[in-house]
Amino acid sequence: MTSRLYRDVGVVLRTYKLGESDRIIVFLTQDHGKVRAVAKGVRKTRSKFGGRLEPLSHVELQLHRGKDLDIVSQVESIDTTAAVFGDLDSMTEASSILEAVDQLVPDREPVPQMYRMLVGARQTLLTRPSPLVVPAFLWKLLTAEGLRPQLDQCVSCGESSDSEFVAFDFELGGVVCRSCRSGLAVSGPALVLMRDILGGRLGESLDRAFNPDGQQLNDPIINEVSQLATRAFEHHIERRLRSVSIFERHT
Numbered sequence: 303m304t305s306r307l308y309r310d311v312g313v314v315l316r317t318y319k320l321g322e323s324d325r326i327i328v329f330l331t332q333d334h335g336k337v338r339a340v341a342k343g344v345r346k347t348r349s350k351f352g353g354r355l356e357p358l359s360h361v362e363l364q365l366h367r368g369k370d371l372d373i374v375s376q377v378e379s380i381d382t383t384a385a386v387f388g389d390l391d392s393m394t395e396a397s398s399i400l401e402a403v404d405q406l407v408p409d410r411e412p413v414p415q416m417y418r419m420l421v422g423a424r425q426t427l428l429t430r431p432s433p434l435v436v437p438a439f440l441w442k443l444l445t446a447e448g449l450r451p452q453l454d455q456c457v458s459c460g461e462s463s464d465s466e467f468v469a470f471d472f473e474l475g476g477v478v479c480r481s482c483r484s485g486l487a488v489s490g491p492a493l494v495l496m497r498d499i500l501g502g503r504l505g506e507s508l509d510r511a512f513n514p515d516g517q518q519l520n521d522p523i524i525n526e527v528s529q530l531a532t533r534a535f536e537h538h539i540e541r542r543l544r545s546v547s548i549f550e551r552h553t
């Protein structure tokens with residue numbers, strides 16, 4: 303039986319109630335990808351798991367391999383800074399990130415790069431929370447999926463003059479010029495910010511967006527980049543769902 307026991311580290315993506323006192327916990331683990339496991343008795347007041355299995359918890363795990371669902375046998379917190387998540391803005395942002403990962407990642411398929419990105423985004427939310435964290439994460443996620451947006455020339459005609467870029471086309475996956483205009487309008491500063499996020503200046507951009515006073519500024523450029531990221535991500539998920547259902551119809 304011991305061979306069915308395994309250890310890993312992971313981040314809790316979401317949880318569901320199961321029966322009277324249990325929960326199903328969905329983890330993104332480092333080595334085993336997305337894993338669904340039952341935490342028995344976790345909803346009892348004196349649970350041996352304490353509060354260590356809340357969404358965004360970063361934990362060391364021992365699991366029993368099951369047929370569909372695994373069983374959580376031990377959990378240790380890797381860091382306890384998650385107490386910061388009393389902050390409503392950060393919790394909303396955390397939920398968006400966890401949901402995006404959950405939607406994108408298939409069960410039991412190791413995705414170590416995605417795991418590293420998630421742990422990084424979690425750390426940023428804890429140390430430098432800002433409205434830029436979620437859109438930056440979504441753009442990086444799409445890029446990791448092989449969908450790096452074209453930001454340097456019109457995806458339709460190849461026009462490369464910056465001043466001509468007026469919109470972002472989600473189907474073609476990049477900026478379009480005035481003559482090819484389609485999709486959602488994009489401003490010059492929003493384009494610069496997206497290039498920074500994807501061009502190795504993510505850290506600087508996140509530093510600039512972080513306001514240590516705690517009050518989050520309503521920055522129109524970040525809002526624009528955020529709206530574009532959400533639309534691009536939804537477009538990707540919908541297209542993938544469509545391609546899966548077409549595939550299933552033909553088999």
Ligand SMILES: [Zn+2]
Nearest residue numbers: 456459479482
């Ligand atoms: Zn064009």
